[in-house]
Each structure stands twice: as structure tokens, then as C-alpha cells.
Ligand code: NAD
């Protein structure tokens with residue numbers, strides 16, 4: 077067994093897929109989550125895939141005393157992957173203080189207690205949102221950080237600064253910020269995926285719910301962008317590829333292969349796809365027809381972004397392998413699992 081890894085937000089979408097990959101690579105995984113945006117039975121999904129049920133503790137990371145007590149009982153943690161955060165861009169505009177408190181307080185508690193318990197390694201979930209609409213594409217890790225378009229985006233920028241400043245003051249800490257582009261898809265087993273709480277804001281859950289008949293049609297937000305087909309372009313990355321990058325980041329930190337105490341990596345495929353291309357890929361990989369209409373642009377959306385992944389490819393030795401059809405077919409498989417277990421998911 078390799079070391080113990082704390083996965084905060086580990087019953088969530090990306091955290092659960094990462095827990096699977098960590099367990100498959102021999103790590104001892106312990107999850108902390110307050111279940112504010114996930115369900116306890118995700119643990120069964122992880123166990124179904126890996127044969128191992130990870131350790132789990134339910135509490136709010138903003139509660140310093142509870143986190144202190146947790147670390148006191150788990151002093152053998154080798155690394156932390158900090159996924160836990162509130163993540164809905166629109167909601168963050170409505171409830172900025174909730175976002176600042178949840179995303180920043182939890183991180184500051186974590187850093188303070190990492191110092192106290194001498195836990196040296198932190199991987200942090202950042203986002204391509206820190207780049208806004210870049211002037212030059214693709215975006216490298218050195219592209220300018222533009223003023224955040226939402227309180228959510230601002231929490232990611234501030235979080236990176238908090239981590240950097242803390243590392244500057246304590247040379248025993250190491251961290252890696254991973255800037256995700258657009259994570260989509262689900263584990264190919266169909267046992268874990270993204271949970272549909274409320275109306276999805278993101279494209280792919282909206283597509284799968286529409287194809288499943290839960291929504292009458294998909295609205296495509298704008299076809300007048302300066303792109304080949306007029307719809308906006310993003311770098312969609314399969315959540316399993318993303319999860320694998322976290323294992324590599326943990327190995328890099330625990331095996332002391334970092335070139336600097338603080339490193340930042342873009343995690344994307346390096347390819348941009350338009351909304352219409354995503355719809356076509358969904359239709360051809362699932363044989364489902366999708367009803368959609370073009371509507372106005374969504375406020376706050378950028379036109380196009382995709383990652384330069386050279387640094388992650390060369391330094392981490394990691395590369396996204398799964399293509400858009402694999403992202404779409406796995407997302408559809410997960411939607412079918414949700415439909416088959418509708419009573420369970422709708423009853424609570
Ligand atoms: P998610 O909501 O599925 O998972 C986050 C988990 O954290 C949830 O299970 C939630 O219950 C938990 N949580 C939130 N606040 C908590 C707290 N105070 N204490 C304990 N648990 C708490 O989200 P996700 O899509 O898996 O995202 C994971 C991370 O990646 C987040 O930090 C998010 O901002 C970041 N990210 C996500 C995306 C994306 O599109 N999904 C893109 C870029 C970055």
C-alpha cells in the first residue's frame with residue numbers, strides 16, 4: 077500500500093473519479109465531504125469499481141475544530157487533494173459571500189492545519205476560468221490572469237494567491253495547482269458520474285438530460301461568435317483523464333520530483349470543440365437525436381478557450397487520452413444509470 081491521501085470533496089464529481097484512480101494505484105484514500113453537493117452512495121460506486129470502500133468522514137471543512145480533530149486522528153496523511161468547493165458560476169453571482177466563505181475558509185483551514193500537522197503536499201483544484209477570454213490561444217500556464225468574471229472565478233484566483241503566499245512563508249510546504257478546462261463524461265463502468273442536482277448549468281449534463289427526455293430541448297447559447305460554426309469553443313476533457321493527472325501530481329509531490337515548491341499545470345486535451353461539434357459527437361456516438369435551438373449568448377460566456385498542455389505533457393508525463401466520442405458515450409451511459417435508478421435519485 078502506498079501512502080494515505082486525503083481527498084476533500086471526494087464524493088463529488090471529479091473527486092470520486094480521482095478516488096478510483098488513487099485506489100487503483102495502491103493509495104489508501106480517505107474522503108472528507110459535507111455532502112452539500114454529493115451523495116453518500118457514491119462511496120458504493122467507488123467500491124463497485126475498485127473493490128475498496130474508501131475511508132469517509134462527513135463534515136464541513138470550514139469548521140476548523142472538526143478539521144483539527146480529523147488531522148489529529150490521521151497524522152499519517154502524505155498528501156491532500158483539495159476538491160471541496162462550491163462551483164456554480166451563476167450561483168456565485170447571487171451568493172458571493174457563500175462562495176468566498178466556503179471556498180476560501182476551507183482552504184485556509186487546510187493550510188493552517190497542514191502547517192500544524194506537518195503535512196507537506198497539496199494538490200489544488202483550480203480552473204481555466206482564471207484566464208478569462210485570453211488574447212492568445214492556446215493558453216499556457218504563463219498566460220495573463222484576467223480580472224475574474226464571477227465571485228467563483230475570483231475564489232480560484234485568490235486561492236492560488238493564498239497558496240503561493242503560504243508556501244513563501246513556509247518552505248516545508250509544496251503545492252500543485254491544477255487548472256482544469258471543461259471536465260465531462262463519466263467512469264466507463266457507469267457506476268459514478270456527475271450528479272444532477274437541480275437544472276444543469278453545464279453543457280454535457282444538459283445534453284444527456286435532453287436526450288433522456290427529461291428536458292424538451294437544449295438551448296445553444298449563441299451562434300454568432302467569431303468561430304468556424306459560430307458557436308463557442310471549449311477544451312472538453314474526460315473526467316477519467318483528469319483524475320489520472322491527480323495521481324501523477326501526488327506522485328510528483330510525494331516522491332519530491334517537483335522543480336519548485338509551487339507549480340501550476342493546465343489540464344485539458346489541447347483541442348477545442350464548438351457546441352455544435354459536441355452535439356454532433358453526442359449524436360454519432362450514442363445514436364440518439366438531440367433536439368436543440370439556437371438562442372442568445374449566455375451572459376458572461378467567453379468565445380473560445382483551449383489549453384496548451386505542453387507543460388503537463390512534458391513535466392508530468394501525463395496526456396489526455398480519451399476523445400470526444402468517449403466523453404459523450406460515457407456521459408450517456410451514466411445518464412442511463414440515473415434513469416434506471418430514477419426512484420432513488422428523485423426520492424431524496
Ligand atoms: P462537486 O460539487 O461535484 O464536488 C465538490 C464536493 O465538495 C461536493 O461533494 C461537495 O459536497 C463538497 N464540498 C463543498 N464544500 C465543502 C465543504 N465546505 N466541506 C466539505 N465538503 C465540501 O464539484 P466537482 O465538479 O467535482 O469540482 C471539484 C473541484 O474542481 C472544485 O473545486 C471545482 O471548483 C473545481 N473545478 C471544477 C470544474 C468543473 O467543471 N466541474 C472545472 C474547473 C474546476
Ligand code: WQD
Pocket residue numbers: 163165202203204205257258259277278279280282294295296297298308309310351374377
Ligand atoms: C460550455 C459551452 C456554453 C449549456 C464552466 C465554468 C468554468 C469551469 C467549467 C469551473 C459554453 C454552452 C452550455 C447549455 C450551451 N468550471 N452551453 N447550452 O461555461 O465553459 O465553464 O464550467 O471552474 O469556470 O464557467 O462550461 O458547460 O457551462 O458551457 O450552449 O445549456 O456550452 O455557452 O459555450 P463553461 P459550460
